[in-house]
Amino acid sequence: MAELESKRSQVARIRRTAVRALAAYPINEPRLTFIAHGENTTFRVDSPDGRFLLRVHRANRHGPGVDSRLAVGSELDWLAALQADTDLQVPTPIPTHTGEWTTVADDLVCSVLGWQAGRMHANDPRPIHFQRLGGVLARLHNHTAAWTPPVDLVRMRWDWETFFGNTMEYGGVSAADCWHLLPAPVRTQFDEIARRMRTVMAGLGTAPDTFGLIHADLHLENALFDANAVHVIDFDDCGLGYHLYDIAVPLWDNRYRDNYPALREALLKGYAEHRALPDLTQLNNFIATRDVAFGLWFAGMAQVNPAFAADLDRTMDYIHRSLEQIL
Known part of the structure; x- marks a missing residue:
């Protein structure tokens, strides 16, 4: 691996991009505060006009050859439709001076969203949080089933x-090449899951009762709880996919908690309150698929992000031990 530009240097460079991007938006006297540097680089923007989230999107985030402006614009189209059609709490897309959802600065696509308040419970989840999250997932699926x-x-x-396959690109590395970055035991496990899921997905098909527009990343770090409301954030991974995968995501990173059976039951109960549950026979296989998606992404991002690189060995060891139990 080539020597990586330090995180401090990367963030400073992207911050300059963010400042240039903000000129396209009707936000007065913006003050930027760095939030995170991962898949995208995000900043809180404070202004007399309110508080906002600015995202500087990674190049080729949606796959090589995909127009990132169209892809991010489509994400914001869905957010706007959710706000118009439902009472779900999702971020408000902020248009530019010229009415566009995005702008480009330094060849990077940038977008601005209204700020979402609430408390994160990723470290101390209780069944009630999962029940509310399940209800949100079901209502998202209901919306996309009816939305044109x-x-x-x-x-x-x-x-x-x-x-x-080789559709995506992670950290500037093609998905196919990310497989070669995996430790041999993990790659063997991923190969087995790929074989399983080829059969599973072919059997499920893509009918609207199993497959549609999904959030695809609704774990507890992307849900902010405010009294009885759940504010859903980070639709960056949203796309067409299996409803079972959406249900698997919040279970995936909580499956080793002592109260996991209660959390799982609560998630499914909350979902069933708003929409019929899909067949859950393959749920554990979709949890394993999440391990694959996360592992390939992490391996690719470690090639460009020093924080990921420092944690790569530990993460791969965790994935290997996790998959040993499933397989």
């Missing part, structure tokens, strides 16, 4: 090719 998206919708398609 724009004809030019551009989003990832979370099917077998995207999870296991």
Whole structure:
């Protein structure tokens, strides 16, 4: 691996991009505060006009050859539709001076969203949090089943090719090359999951009762709880995919908690309150698929992000031990 630019240097460079991008938005006297540097680089923006989230999107985030402006614009189209059609608490897309959802600065696509308040419970989840999250997932699926998206919708398609083929690019590394970055034991496990899921996904098909527009990343760090309300954030991974995958995501990173059975039951109960549950027979296989998606992403990001590189060995060891139990 080539020597990586330090995180401090990367953030400073992207901050300058963010400042240039803000000139395109009707936000007066903006003050930027760095939040995170991962898949995208994000900043809180404080202004007399309110508080906002600015995202500087990674190049080729949605796959090589995909127009990032169209892809991010399609994400914001869905957010706008959710706000118009439901009472779900999702971020408000902020248009530029010229009415566009995005702008480009230094060849990077940037977008601005209204700020979402609330408390994160990723470290101390209780069944009530999962029940409310399950209800949100069901209502998201209900909306997309009834919504007619724009004809030019551009989003990832979370099917077998995207999870296991060479559709995506992570940290500037093609998905196929990310497989070669995996430790041999993990790659063997991923190969087995790929074989399983080819059969599973073919059997499920893509009928509207199993497959549609999904959030694809609704774990507890992307849900902010405010009294009885759940504010859902980070639709950056949203795309066409299996409803079972959406249900698997919040279970995936909580499956080793002592109260996991209660959390799982609560999530499914909350979902069933708003929408019929899908067949759960393959739920554990979709949890394993999440391990694959996370592992390939992490391996690729470690090639460009020093924080990921420092944690790569520990993360791969965790994935290997986790998959030993499932397989």
